[in-house]
Amino acid sequence: MIDVHYWPTPNGWKVTILLEELGMDYNIIPVDIGMGAQFEPDFLKISPNNRMPAIVDHDPADGGEPISIFESGAIMEYLADKGGQFLPKDPRGRANVMQWVHWQMANLGPMMGNANHFKNYGPTITDIEKLEYGINRFVGEVNRLSGVMDKHLAGNEYFAGDYSIADMIIVPWAMLLRRTQENTEENFPHLTRWVKQVLDRPAVKKGYKVHNEWRERKRTPEEEEKSRKILFGQTANTVNKAAQGAGE
Ligand SMILES: N[C@@H](CCC(=O)N[C@@H](CS)C(=O)NCC(=O)O)C(=O)O
CATH class of the missing domain: 3.40.30.10 (Glutaredoxin)
Incomplete structure:
Protein backbone atom coordinates (compact mmCIF):
# COMPACT_ATOMS: atom_id res chain seq x y z
CA MET A 1 0.00 0.00 0.00
CA LEU A 87 7.82 6.55 -18.47
CA PRO A 88 9.71 4.79 -21.27
CA LYS A 89 12.58 2.49 -20.33
CA ASP A 90 14.79 3.31 -23.31
CA PRO A 91 17.21 6.19 -22.60
CA ARG A 92 16.00 8.34 -25.47
CA GLY A 93 12.32 8.12 -24.57
CA ARG A 94 13.01 8.47 -20.83
CA ALA A 95 15.15 11.58 -21.31
CA ASN A 96 12.43 13.11 -23.49
CA VAL A 97 9.84 12.66 -20.74
CA MET A 98 12.13 13.63 -17.88
CA GLN A 99 13.19 16.91 -19.46
CA TRP A 100 9.53 18.06 -19.40
CA VAL A 101 9.05 16.73 -15.86
CA HIS A 102 12.03 18.83 -14.72
CA TRP A 103 10.78 21.76 -16.79
CA GLN A 104 7.49 21.71 -14.90
CA MET A 105 9.20 21.41 -11.52
CA ALA A 106 11.67 24.23 -12.12
CA ASN A 107 9.56 26.58 -14.25
CA LEU A 108 5.79 26.29 -14.51
CA GLY A 109 5.07 25.40 -10.86
CA PRO A 110 7.27 28.04 -9.18
CA MET A 111 6.41 30.81 -11.65
CA MET A 112 2.65 30.19 -11.45
CA GLY A 113 2.91 29.99 -7.66
CA ASN A 114 4.65 33.37 -7.52
CA ALA A 115 2.36 34.97 -10.11
CA ASN A 116 -0.66 33.81 -8.13
CA HIS A 117 0.89 35.10 -4.93
CA PHE A 118 1.48 38.61 -6.24
CA LYS A 119 -1.70 38.87 -8.28
CA ASN A 120 -4.22 37.34 -5.89
CA TYR A 121 -2.70 37.80 -2.44
CA GLY A 122 -0.54 40.82 -3.24
CA PRO A 123 -3.14 43.51 -2.50
CA THR A 124 -2.07 43.22 1.14
CA ILE A 125 1.36 44.53 0.05
CA THR A 126 1.23 48.27 0.68
CA ASP A 127 4.28 49.26 -1.40
CA ILE A 128 2.63 49.51 -4.83
CA GLU A 129 5.94 49.57 -6.75
CA LYS A 130 7.01 46.30 -5.21
CA LEU A 131 3.62 44.81 -6.01
CA GLU A 132 3.75 45.88 -9.64
CA TYR A 133 7.30 44.62 -10.05
CA GLY A 134 6.28 41.21 -8.68
CA ILE A 135 3.21 40.97 -10.89
CA ASN A 136 5.07 42.01 -14.05
CA ARG A 137 7.96 39.67 -13.38
CA PHE A 138 5.98 36.52 -12.63
CA VAL A 139 2.89 37.04 -14.80
CA GLY A 140 5.30 37.79 -17.65
CA GLU A 141 7.16 34.54 -17.04
CA VAL A 142 3.89 32.58 -16.94
CA ASN A 143 3.00 34.12 -20.28
CA ARG A 144 6.37 33.10 -21.73
CA LEU A 145 5.97 29.54 -20.41
CA SER A 146 2.47 29.34 -21.91
CA GLY A 147 4.04 30.26 -25.24
CA VAL A 148 6.65 27.53 -24.83
CA MET A 149 3.93 24.94 -24.21
CA ASP A 150 1.69 26.16 -27.01
CA LYS A 151 4.49 26.10 -29.56
CA HIS A 152 5.54 22.60 -28.54
CA LEU A 153 1.99 21.26 -28.61
CA ALA A 154 1.35 22.76 -32.05
CA GLY A 155 3.43 19.91 -33.44
CA ASN A 156 2.95 17.25 -30.77
CA GLU A 157 -0.14 15.50 -29.44
CA TYR A 158 1.43 15.11 -25.99
CA PHE A 159 4.51 16.61 -24.36
CA ALA A 160 6.91 13.73 -24.89
CA GLY A 161 5.83 11.03 -27.32
CA ASP A 162 2.92 8.98 -25.93
CA TYR A 163 0.85 10.20 -22.97
CA SER A 164 3.24 10.13 -20.01
CA ILE A 165 4.04 11.52 -16.56
CA ALA A 166 5.15 14.71 -18.35
CA ASP A 167 1.50 15.39 -19.25
CA MET A 168 0.26 14.36 -15.81
CA ILE A 169 2.69 16.66 -14.00
CA ILE A 170 1.99 19.68 -16.21
CA VAL A 171 -1.81 19.52 -16.53
CA PRO A 172 -2.77 20.36 -12.91
CA TRP A 173 -0.93 23.68 -13.32
CA ALA A 174 -1.82 24.36 -16.96
CA MET A 175 -5.53 24.01 -16.21
CA LEU A 176 -5.24 26.93 -13.76
CA LEU A 177 -3.53 29.41 -16.08
CA ARG A 178 -6.66 31.57 -16.15
CA ARG A 179 -6.08 32.43 -12.50
CA THR A 180 -3.16 34.64 -13.43
CA GLN A 181 -3.49 35.25 -17.15
CA GLU A 182 -6.23 36.62 -19.37
CA ASN A 183 -7.27 35.17 -22.75
CA THR A 184 -5.39 31.88 -22.30
CA GLU A 185 -7.81 30.00 -24.56
CA GLU A 186 -7.66 32.52 -27.41
CA ASN A 187 -3.91 33.10 -27.25
CA PHE A 188 -2.80 29.51 -26.74
CA PRO A 189 -5.10 27.25 -28.80
CA HIS A 190 -2.80 24.20 -28.91
CA LEU A 191 -2.28 24.30 -25.15
CA THR A 192 -6.04 24.63 -24.70
CA ARG A 193 -6.66 21.62 -26.95
CA TRP A 194 -4.18 19.51 -24.97
CA VAL A 195 -5.58 20.56 -21.54
CA LYS A 196 -9.09 19.52 -22.64
CA GLN A 197 -7.82 16.23 -24.08
CA VAL A 198 -5.96 15.27 -20.90
CA LEU A 199 -8.72 16.43 -18.53
CA ASP A 200 -11.12 14.21 -20.44
CA ARG A 201 -9.36 11.03 -19.30
CA PRO A 202 -11.42 9.18 -16.64
CA ALA A 203 -8.37 8.59 -14.40
CA VAL A 204 -7.43 12.27 -14.55
CA LYS A 205 -10.98 13.27 -13.60
CA THR A 220 -13.69 31.52 8.70
CA PRO A 221 -11.93 34.95 8.55
CA GLU A 222 -9.86 33.92 11.62
CA GLU A 223 -8.81 30.66 9.96
CA GLU A 224 -7.96 32.56 6.77
CA GLU A 225 -5.74 34.99 8.67
CA LYS A 226 -4.01 32.16 10.52
CA SER A 227 -3.51 30.32 7.23
CA ARG A 228 -1.84 33.33 5.56
CA LYS A 229 0.49 33.77 8.51
CA ILE A 230 1.49 30.11 8.27
CA LEU A 231 1.92 30.04 4.50
CA PHE A 232 3.48 33.44 3.86
CA GLY A 233 5.68 34.07 6.85
CA GLN A 234 8.09 31.12 6.80
CA THR A 235 11.79 31.49 7.64
CA ALA A 236 14.59 29.08 8.57
CA ASN A 237 13.49 29.62 12.15
CA THR A 238 10.03 28.20 11.44
CA VAL A 239 11.51 24.91 10.28
CA ASN A 240 14.08 24.80 13.10
CA LYS A 241 11.41 25.25 15.75
CA ALA A 242 9.21 22.54 14.21
CA ALA A 243 12.17 20.18 13.89
CA GLN A 244 13.04 20.72 17.56
CA GLY A 245 9.55 19.46 18.32
CA ALA A 246 10.64 16.28 16.51
CA GLY A 247 13.55 15.91 18.94
CA GLU A 248 16.23 16.76 16.36
N1 LIG B 1 8.48 21.34 -5.42
C1 LIG B 1 7.48 20.82 -4.54
C2 LIG B 1 6.48 21.88 -4.24
C3 LIG B 1 5.43 21.42 -3.27
C4 LIG B 1 4.58 22.56 -2.73
O1 LIG B 1 4.88 23.74 -2.94
N2 LIG B 1 3.51 22.19 -2.03
C5 LIG B 1 2.68 23.19 -1.41
C6 LIG B 1 1.23 22.96 -1.75
S1 LIG B 1 0.94 22.98 -3.50
C7 LIG B 1 2.84 23.10 0.09
O2 LIG B 1 2.98 22.03 0.64
N3 LIG B 1 2.83 24.24 0.77
C8 LIG B 1 2.99 24.30 2.18
C9 LIG B 1 3.70 25.54 2.64
O3 LIG B 1 3.85 26.47 1.84
O4 LIG B 1 4.09 25.58 3.79
C10 LIG B 1 6.81 19.61 -5.17
O5 LIG B 1 6.58 19.66 -6.37
O6 LIG B 1 6.54 18.62 -4.46
Missing part, protein backbone atom coordinates in the same frame (compact mmCIF):
# COMPACT_ATOMS: atom_id res chain seq x y z
CA ILE A 2 1.13 3.53 -0.71
CA ASP A 3 0.45 6.35 1.75
CA VAL A 4 -0.01 9.71 0.07
CA HIS A 5 0.48 12.72 2.33
CA TYR A 6 -1.81 15.05 0.50
CA TRP A 7 -3.89 18.18 0.21
CA PRO A 8 -6.00 18.97 -2.89
CA THR A 9 -3.67 21.38 -4.72
CA PRO A 10 -1.95 21.13 -8.15
CA ASN A 11 1.12 19.40 -6.68
CA GLY A 12 -1.09 16.91 -4.85
CA TRP A 13 -3.28 16.16 -7.89
CA LYS A 14 -0.26 15.08 -9.94
CA VAL A 15 0.22 12.10 -7.67
CA THR A 16 -3.43 11.04 -7.36
CA ILE A 17 -3.81 11.36 -11.15
CA LEU A 18 -0.85 9.03 -11.73
CA LEU A 19 -2.00 6.53 -9.09
CA GLU A 20 -5.44 6.44 -10.73
CA GLU A 21 -3.87 5.97 -14.17
CA LEU A 22 -1.77 3.11 -12.81
CA GLY A 23 -4.73 1.57 -10.94
CA MET A 24 -2.63 1.34 -7.75
CA ASP A 25 -4.19 1.24 -4.28
CA TYR A 26 -3.38 4.19 -2.08
CA ASN A 27 -4.24 5.65 1.26
CA ILE A 28 -4.71 9.41 1.63
CA ILE A 29 -3.27 11.10 4.71
CA PRO A 30 -4.39 14.75 4.95
CA VAL A 31 -1.81 17.51 5.39
CA ASP A 32 -3.84 20.68 6.00
CA ILE A 33 -1.18 23.14 4.89
CA GLY A 34 -3.34 26.15 5.77
CA MET A 35 -3.46 25.00 9.38
CA GLY A 36 0.25 24.16 9.66
CA ALA A 37 0.16 20.35 9.38
CA GLN A 38 3.28 20.52 7.17
CA PHE A 39 5.23 21.38 10.32
CA GLU A 40 4.16 18.32 12.28
CA PRO A 41 7.33 16.55 13.45
CA ASP A 42 6.28 13.20 11.96
CA PHE A 43 5.59 14.80 8.59
CA LEU A 44 8.93 16.64 8.59
CA LYS A 45 10.69 13.30 9.03
CA ILE A 46 9.49 12.25 5.58
CA SER A 47 9.28 15.71 3.99
CA PRO A 48 12.03 17.94 5.41
CA ASN A 49 11.10 20.82 3.07
CA ASN A 50 7.71 21.14 4.86
CA ARG A 51 5.80 20.76 1.62
CA MET A 52 3.34 18.17 0.42
CA PRO A 53 2.96 15.82 -1.46
CA ALA A 54 5.06 13.04 0.01
CA ILE A 55 4.56 9.29 -0.23
CA VAL A 56 5.53 6.22 1.74
CA ASP A 57 5.63 2.94 -0.18
CA HIS A 58 5.13 0.14 2.34
CA ASP A 59 5.69 -2.53 -0.28
CA PRO A 60 8.82 -1.56 -2.24
CA ALA A 61 10.07 -3.76 -5.08
CA ASP A 62 13.19 -4.82 -3.15
CA GLY A 63 11.07 -6.18 -0.29
CA GLY A 64 12.93 -3.98 2.20
CA GLU A 65 11.93 -1.23 4.61
CA PRO A 66 9.24 1.27 3.47
CA ILE A 67 10.56 3.98 1.14
CA SER A 68 9.51 7.60 1.71
CA ILE A 69 9.82 10.27 -0.99
CA PHE A 70 9.17 14.03 -1.11
CA GLU A 71 9.13 16.35 -4.19
CA SER A 72 6.40 15.53 -6.69
CA GLY A 73 8.82 15.06 -9.62
CA ALA A 74 10.71 12.36 -7.74
CA ILE A 75 7.42 10.77 -6.67
CA MET A 76 6.13 10.65 -10.26
CA GLU A 77 9.34 9.04 -11.52
CA TYR A 78 9.31 6.45 -8.72
CA LEU A 79 5.65 5.50 -9.19
CA ALA A 80 5.91 5.31 -12.99
CA ASP A 81 8.90 2.98 -12.62
CA LYS A 82 7.08 0.89 -10.03
CA GLY A 83 3.97 0.62 -12.23
CA GLY A 84 5.98 0.09 -15.42
CA GLN A 85 3.94 2.65 -17.40
CA PHE A 86 4.01 6.28 -18.55
CA LYS A 206 -10.88 10.84 -10.69
CA GLY A 207 -7.43 11.84 -9.46
CA TYR A 208 -8.32 15.52 -9.60
CA LYS A 209 -11.42 15.02 -7.45
CA VAL A 210 -9.71 13.31 -4.52
CA HIS A 211 -10.96 15.11 -1.42
CA ASN A 212 -11.81 18.29 -3.29
CA GLU A 213 -14.35 18.96 -0.55
CA TRP A 214 -11.40 19.97 1.68
CA ARG A 215 -10.48 22.64 -0.84
CA GLU A 216 -14.03 23.87 -1.23
CA ARG A 217 -14.69 24.26 2.49
CA LYS A 218 -14.93 27.97 3.30
CA ARG A 219 -12.57 29.05 6.06
Whole structure:
Protein backbone atom coordinates (compact mmCIF):
# COMPACT_ATOMS: atom_id res chain seq x y z
CA MET A 1 0.00 0.00 0.00
CA ILE A 2 1.13 3.53 -0.71
CA ASP A 3 0.45 6.35 1.75
CA VAL A 4 -0.01 9.71 0.07
CA HIS A 5 0.48 12.72 2.33
CA TYR A 6 -1.81 15.05 0.50
CA TRP A 7 -3.89 18.18 0.21
CA PRO A 8 -6.00 18.97 -2.89
CA THR A 9 -3.67 21.38 -4.72
CA PRO A 10 -1.95 21.13 -8.15
CA ASN A 11 1.12 19.40 -6.68
CA GLY A 12 -1.09 16.91 -4.85
CA TRP A 13 -3.28 16.16 -7.89
CA LYS A 14 -0.26 15.08 -9.94
CA VAL A 15 0.22 12.10 -7.67
CA THR A 16 -3.43 11.04 -7.36
CA ILE A 17 -3.81 11.36 -11.15
CA LEU A 18 -0.85 9.03 -11.73
CA LEU A 19 -2.00 6.53 -9.09
CA GLU A 20 -5.44 6.44 -10.73
CA GLU A 21 -3.87 5.97 -14.17
CA LEU A 22 -1.77 3.11 -12.81
CA GLY A 23 -4.73 1.57 -10.94
CA MET A 24 -2.63 1.34 -7.75
CA ASP A 25 -4.19 1.24 -4.28
CA TYR A 26 -3.38 4.19 -2.08
CA ASN A 27 -4.24 5.65 1.26
CA ILE A 28 -4.71 9.41 1.63
CA ILE A 29 -3.27 11.10 4.71
CA PRO A 30 -4.39 14.75 4.95
CA VAL A 31 -1.81 17.51 5.39
CA ASP A 32 -3.84 20.68 6.00
CA ILE A 33 -1.18 23.14 4.89
CA GLY A 34 -3.34 26.15 5.77
CA MET A 35 -3.46 25.00 9.38
CA GLY A 36 0.25 24.16 9.66
CA ALA A 37 0.16 20.35 9.38
CA GLN A 38 3.28 20.52 7.17
CA PHE A 39 5.23 21.38 10.32
CA GLU A 40 4.16 18.32 12.28
CA PRO A 41 7.33 16.55 13.45
CA ASP A 42 6.28 13.20 11.96
CA PHE A 43 5.59 14.80 8.59
CA LEU A 44 8.93 16.64 8.59
CA LYS A 45 10.69 13.30 9.03
CA ILE A 46 9.49 12.25 5.58
CA SER A 47 9.28 15.71 3.99
CA PRO A 48 12.03 17.94 5.41
CA ASN A 49 11.10 20.82 3.07
CA ASN A 50 7.71 21.14 4.86
CA ARG A 51 5.80 20.76 1.62
CA MET A 52 3.34 18.17 0.42
CA PRO A 53 2.96 15.82 -1.46
CA ALA A 54 5.06 13.04 0.01
CA ILE A 55 4.56 9.29 -0.23
CA VAL A 56 5.53 6.22 1.74
CA ASP A 57 5.63 2.94 -0.18
CA HIS A 58 5.13 0.14 2.34
CA ASP A 59 5.69 -2.53 -0.28
CA PRO A 60 8.82 -1.56 -2.24
CA ALA A 61 10.07 -3.76 -5.08
CA ASP A 62 13.19 -4.82 -3.15
CA GLY A 63 11.07 -6.18 -0.29
CA GLY A 64 12.93 -3.98 2.20
CA GLU A 65 11.93 -1.23 4.61
CA PRO A 66 9.24 1.27 3.47
CA ILE A 67 10.56 3.98 1.14
CA SER A 68 9.51 7.60 1.71
CA ILE A 69 9.82 10.27 -0.99
CA PHE A 70 9.17 14.03 -1.11
CA GLU A 71 9.13 16.35 -4.19
CA SER A 72 6.40 15.53 -6.69
CA GLY A 73 8.82 15.06 -9.62
CA ALA A 74 10.71 12.36 -7.74
CA ILE A 75 7.42 10.77 -6.67
CA MET A 76 6.13 10.65 -10.26
CA GLU A 77 9.34 9.04 -11.52
CA TYR A 78 9.31 6.45 -8.72
CA LEU A 79 5.65 5.50 -9.19
CA ALA A 80 5.91 5.31 -12.99
CA ASP A 81 8.90 2.98 -12.62
CA LYS A 82 7.08 0.89 -10.03
CA GLY A 83 3.97 0.62 -12.23
CA GLY A 84 5.98 0.09 -15.42
CA GLN A 85 3.94 2.65 -17.40
CA PHE A 86 4.01 6.28 -18.55
CA LEU A 87 7.82 6.55 -18.47
CA PRO A 88 9.71 4.79 -21.27
CA LYS A 89 12.58 2.49 -20.33
CA ASP A 90 14.79 3.31 -23.31
CA PRO A 91 17.21 6.19 -22.60
CA ARG A 92 16.00 8.34 -25.47
CA GLY A 93 12.32 8.12 -24.57
CA ARG A 94 13.01 8.47 -20.83
CA ALA A 95 15.15 11.58 -21.31
CA ASN A 96 12.43 13.11 -23.49
CA VAL A 97 9.84 12.66 -20.74
CA MET A 98 12.13 13.63 -17.88
CA GLN A 99 13.19 16.91 -19.46
CA TRP A 100 9.53 18.06 -19.40
CA VAL A 101 9.05 16.73 -15.86
CA HIS A 102 12.03 18.83 -14.72
CA TRP A 103 10.78 21.76 -16.79
CA GLN A 104 7.49 21.71 -14.90
CA MET A 105 9.20 21.41 -11.52
CA ALA A 106 11.67 24.23 -12.12
CA ASN A 107 9.56 26.58 -14.25
CA LEU A 108 5.79 26.29 -14.51
CA GLY A 109 5.07 25.40 -10.86
CA PRO A 110 7.27 28.04 -9.18
CA MET A 111 6.41 30.81 -11.65
CA MET A 112 2.65 30.19 -11.45
CA GLY A 113 2.91 29.99 -7.66
CA ASN A 114 4.65 33.37 -7.52
CA ALA A 115 2.36 34.97 -10.11
CA ASN A 116 -0.66 33.81 -8.13
CA HIS A 117 0.89 35.10 -4.93
CA PHE A 118 1.48 38.61 -6.24
CA LYS A 119 -1.70 38.87 -8.28
CA ASN A 120 -4.22 37.34 -5.89
CA TYR A 121 -2.70 37.80 -2.44
CA GLY A 122 -0.54 40.82 -3.24
CA PRO A 123 -3.14 43.51 -2.50
CA THR A 124 -2.07 43.22 1.14
CA ILE A 125 1.36 44.53 0.05
CA THR A 126 1.23 48.27 0.68
CA ASP A 127 4.28 49.26 -1.40
CA ILE A 128 2.63 49.51 -4.83
CA GLU A 129 5.94 49.57 -6.75
CA LYS A 130 7.01 46.30 -5.21
CA LEU A 131 3.62 44.81 -6.01
CA GLU A 132 3.75 45.88 -9.64
CA TYR A 133 7.30 44.62 -10.05
CA GLY A 134 6.28 41.21 -8.68
CA ILE A 135 3.21 40.97 -10.89
CA ASN A 136 5.07 42.01 -14.05
CA ARG A 137 7.96 39.67 -13.38
CA PHE A 138 5.98 36.52 -12.63
CA VAL A 139 2.89 37.04 -14.80
CA GLY A 140 5.30 37.79 -17.65
CA GLU A 141 7.16 34.54 -17.04
CA VAL A 142 3.89 32.58 -16.94
CA ASN A 143 3.00 34.12 -20.28
CA ARG A 144 6.37 33.10 -21.73
CA LEU A 145 5.97 29.54 -20.41
CA SER A 146 2.47 29.34 -21.91
CA GLY A 147 4.04 30.26 -25.24
CA VAL A 148 6.65 27.53 -24.83
CA MET A 149 3.93 24.94 -24.21
CA ASP A 150 1.69 26.16 -27.01
CA LYS A 151 4.49 26.10 -29.56
CA HIS A 152 5.54 22.60 -28.54
CA LEU A 153 1.99 21.26 -28.61
CA ALA A 154 1.35 22.76 -32.05
CA GLY A 155 3.43 19.91 -33.44
CA ASN A 156 2.95 17.25 -30.77
CA GLU A 157 -0.14 15.50 -29.44
CA TYR A 158 1.43 15.11 -25.99
CA PHE A 159 4.51 16.61 -24.36
CA ALA A 160 6.91 13.73 -24.89
CA GLY A 161 5.83 11.03 -27.32
CA ASP A 162 2.92 8.98 -25.93
CA TYR A 163 0.85 10.20 -22.97
CA SER A 164 3.24 10.13 -20.01
CA ILE A 165 4.04 11.52 -16.56
CA ALA A 166 5.15 14.71 -18.35
CA ASP A 167 1.50 15.39 -19.25
CA MET A 168 0.26 14.36 -15.81
CA ILE A 169 2.69 16.66 -14.00
CA ILE A 170 1.99 19.68 -16.21
CA VAL A 171 -1.81 19.52 -16.53
CA PRO A 172 -2.77 20.36 -12.91
CA TRP A 173 -0.93 23.68 -13.32
CA ALA A 174 -1.82 24.36 -16.96
CA MET A 175 -5.53 24.01 -16.21
CA LEU A 176 -5.24 26.93 -13.76
CA LEU A 177 -3.53 29.41 -16.08
CA ARG A 178 -6.66 31.57 -16.15
CA ARG A 179 -6.08 32.43 -12.50
CA THR A 180 -3.16 34.64 -13.43
CA GLN A 181 -3.49 35.25 -17.15
CA GLU A 182 -6.23 36.62 -19.37
CA ASN A 183 -7.27 35.17 -22.75
CA THR A 184 -5.39 31.88 -22.30
CA GLU A 185 -7.81 30.00 -24.56
CA GLU A 186 -7.66 32.52 -27.41
CA ASN A 187 -3.91 33.10 -27.25
CA PHE A 188 -2.80 29.51 -26.74
CA PRO A 189 -5.10 27.25 -28.80
CA HIS A 190 -2.80 24.20 -28.91
CA LEU A 191 -2.28 24.30 -25.15
CA THR A 192 -6.04 24.63 -24.70
CA ARG A 193 -6.66 21.62 -26.95
CA TRP A 194 -4.18 19.51 -24.97
CA VAL A 195 -5.58 20.56 -21.54
CA LYS A 196 -9.09 19.52 -22.64
CA GLN A 197 -7.82 16.23 -24.08
CA VAL A 198 -5.96 15.27 -20.90
CA LEU A 199 -8.72 16.43 -18.53
CA ASP A 200 -11.12 14.21 -20.44
CA ARG A 201 -9.36 11.03 -19.30
CA PRO A 202 -11.42 9.18 -16.64
CA ALA A 203 -8.37 8.59 -14.40
CA VAL A 204 -7.43 12.27 -14.55
CA LYS A 205 -10.98 13.27 -13.60
CA LYS A 206 -10.88 10.84 -10.69
CA GLY A 207 -7.43 11.84 -9.46
CA TYR A 208 -8.32 15.52 -9.60
CA LYS A 209 -11.42 15.02 -7.45
CA VAL A 210 -9.71 13.31 -4.52
CA HIS A 211 -10.96 15.11 -1.42
CA ASN A 212 -11.81 18.29 -3.29
CA GLU A 213 -14.35 18.96 -0.55
CA TRP A 214 -11.40 19.97 1.68
CA ARG A 215 -10.48 22.64 -0.84
CA GLU A 216 -14.03 23.87 -1.23
CA ARG A 217 -14.69 24.26 2.49
CA LYS A 218 -14.93 27.97 3.30
CA ARG A 219 -12.57 29.05 6.06
CA THR A 220 -13.69 31.52 8.70
CA PRO A 221 -11.93 34.95 8.55
CA GLU A 222 -9.86 33.92 11.62
CA GLU A 223 -8.81 30.66 9.96
CA GLU A 224 -7.96 32.56 6.77
CA GLU A 225 -5.74 34.99 8.67
CA LYS A 226 -4.01 32.16 10.52
CA SER A 227 -3.51 30.32 7.23
CA ARG A 228 -1.84 33.33 5.56
CA LYS A 229 0.49 33.77 8.51
CA ILE A 230 1.49 30.11 8.27
CA LEU A 231 1.92 30.04 4.50
CA PHE A 232 3.48 33.44 3.86
CA GLY A 233 5.68 34.07 6.85
CA GLN A 234 8.09 31.12 6.80
CA THR A 235 11.79 31.49 7.64
CA ALA A 236 14.59 29.08 8.57
CA ASN A 237 13.49 29.62 12.15
CA THR A 238 10.03 28.20 11.44
CA VAL A 239 11.51 24.91 10.28
CA ASN A 240 14.08 24.80 13.10
CA LYS A 241 11.41 25.25 15.75
CA ALA A 242 9.21 22.54 14.21
CA ALA A 243 12.17 20.18 13.89
CA GLN A 244 13.04 20.72 17.56
CA GLY A 245 9.55 19.46 18.32
CA ALA A 246 10.64 16.28 16.51
CA GLY A 247 13.55 15.91 18.94
CA GLU A 248 16.23 16.76 16.36
N1 LIG B 1 8.48 21.34 -5.42
C1 LIG B 1 7.48 20.82 -4.54
C2 LIG B 1 6.48 21.88 -4.24
C3 LIG B 1 5.43 21.42 -3.27
C4 LIG B 1 4.58 22.56 -2.73
O1 LIG B 1 4.88 23.74 -2.94
N2 LIG B 1 3.51 22.19 -2.03
C5 LIG B 1 2.68 23.19 -1.41
C6 LIG B 1 1.23 22.96 -1.75
S1 LIG B 1 0.94 22.98 -3.50
C7 LIG B 1 2.84 23.10 0.09
O2 LIG B 1 2.98 22.03 0.64
N3 LIG B 1 2.83 24.24 0.77
C8 LIG B 1 2.99 24.30 2.18
C9 LIG B 1 3.70 25.54 2.64
O3 LIG B 1 3.85 26.47 1.84
O4 LIG B 1 4.09 25.58 3.79
C10 LIG B 1 6.81 19.61 -5.17
O5 LIG B 1 6.58 19.66 -6.37
O6 LIG B 1 6.54 18.62 -4.46
